[in-house]
Amino acid sequence: MEAYGVGKKYRRGWALKDCSFRLPAGRICGLVGPNGAGKTTLMGMAADLLAPTTGSVRVFGTAPGSPEAQRRTAFLAQEKPLYRRFTVAETLRLGRELNPGWDQRAAENIVRAGNVPFEARIGTLSGGQRTRVAFAVAFGKRPDLLILDEPMSDLDPLVRHELMGALMAEAAAHGTTVLMSTHMLAELENVCDHLVVIADGGLRLAGGVDELRSAHVRLTGTFQATGPAGADAALARHTVVDSRADGYRITALVRPAGPVDGVWQAETPTLEELLLAYLRSPQVPPLITNESQVGDRNLAKAVAA
Ligand SMILES: Nc1ncnc2c1ncn2[C@@H]1O[C@H](COP(=O)(O)OP(=O)(O)OP(=O)(O)O)[C@@H](O)[C@H]1O
Numbered sequence: 001m002e003a004y005g006v007g008k009k010y011r012r013g014w015a016l017k018d019c020s021f022r023l024p025a026g027r028i029c030g031l032v033g034p035n036g037a038g039k040t041t042l043m044g045m046a047a048d049l050l051a052p053t054t055g056s057v058r059v060f061g062t063a064p065g066s067p068e069a070q071r072r073t074a075f076l077a078q079e080k081p082l083y084r085r086f087t088v089a090e091t092l093r094l095g096r097e098l099n100p101g102w103d104q105r106a107a108e109n110i111v112r113a114g115n116v117p118f119e120a121r122i123g124t125l126s127g128g129q130r131t132r133v134a135f136a137v138a139f140g141k142r143p144d145l146l147i148l149d150e151p152m153s154d155l156d157p158l159v160r161h162e163l164m165g166a167l168m169a170e171a172a173a174h175g176t177t178v179l180m181s182t183h184m185l186a187e188l189e190n191v192c193d194h195l196v197v198i199a200d201g202g203l204r205l206a207g208g209v210d211e212l213r214s215a216h217v218r219l220t221g222t223f224q225a226t227g228p229a230g231a232d233a234a235l236a237r238h239t240v241v242d243s244r245a246d247g248y249r250i251t252a253l254v255r256p257a258g259p260v261d262g263v264w265q266a267e268t269p270t271l272e273e274l275l276l277a278y279l280r281s282p283q284v285p286p287l288i289t290n291e292s293q294v295g296d297r298n299l300a301k302a303v304a305a
Pocket residue numbers: 010011012014015033034035036037038039040041042
């Protein structure tokens with residue numbers, strides 16, 4: 001999936017501005033950002049539910065509305081639209097009729113693992129059970145791109161664990177690309193190997209989790225003689241994403257421009273530390289790793305189109 005200079009303007013203003021990135025195939029990508037950052041908007045455009053105001057989104061090299069993209073993409077929305085009067089079995093039958101590559105066994109297995117009765121009407125199920133059925137429909141479609149909008153918010157921890165396991169197994173077996181918005185950092189650490197962070201409608205981070213983490217260091221040092229000013233001077237060459245002083249002790253999350261001078265204890269930050277630091281510091285320039293960048297020529301062409 002690629003976004004080329006994508007922007008979306010609603011009546012109240014811009015929800016997303018000038019987002020350009022590439023999500024390589026086969027990744028499980030966490031889409032993270034504060035409430036109202038533009039995550040649902042971005043996913044809606046990839047699923048062809050919304051049209052961008054500027055730029056364009058491409059999936060499998062085509063427009064999200066193309067027959068190929070529609071066939072190969074499944075979108076699980078936050079509100080899980082299912083027909084309340086259908087039974088679970090009828091819901092799966094509808095999935096089978098609408099999708100040529102339907103995998104009935106995969107869908108049934110997910111329903112069965114939660115002991116959800118096939119003859120129960122959707123309207124009588126609990127929120128979590130409905131989410132499970134929606135998952136079953138999304139998996140049954142055997143998509144190459146699975147877009148999940150906060151899929152776990154109404155699931156208990158055991159079910160969340162089980163469905164995430166099923167998701168990872170499915171993605172590993174079939175090379176499925178997953179784009180999943182979430183506020184649960186634990187989910188990110190365990191499940192995602194790729195990350196896209198947006199805040200205030202703009203891209204903050206995009207790239208493989210390992211590469212993003214290892215592009216930063218968390219530094220801790222004591223600056224008894226000079227205080228925070230000494231730390232600032234020692235880090236002047238580097239991009240300081242976030243720093244805190246606790247007496248003489250300075251902790252800084254840094255994107256180093258080369259070797260770091262001074263007496264620091266250096267560690268690779270956790271994903272959570274990295275995320276929080278970028279979300280707290282809107283003035284720091286975004287980091288888009290090489291593999292996540294879209295070429296300038298393609299970008300210019302797509303924006304002009
Ligand atoms: N249909 C709409 N009409 C007007 N404004 C909208 C519409 N949909 C979204 N917005 C606005 O666009 C911005 C981005 O919303 P979006 O739902 O994409 O955020 P989000 O990152 O998914 O948030 P959350 O984490 O709360 O789900 C918000 O300011 C929201 O109020």
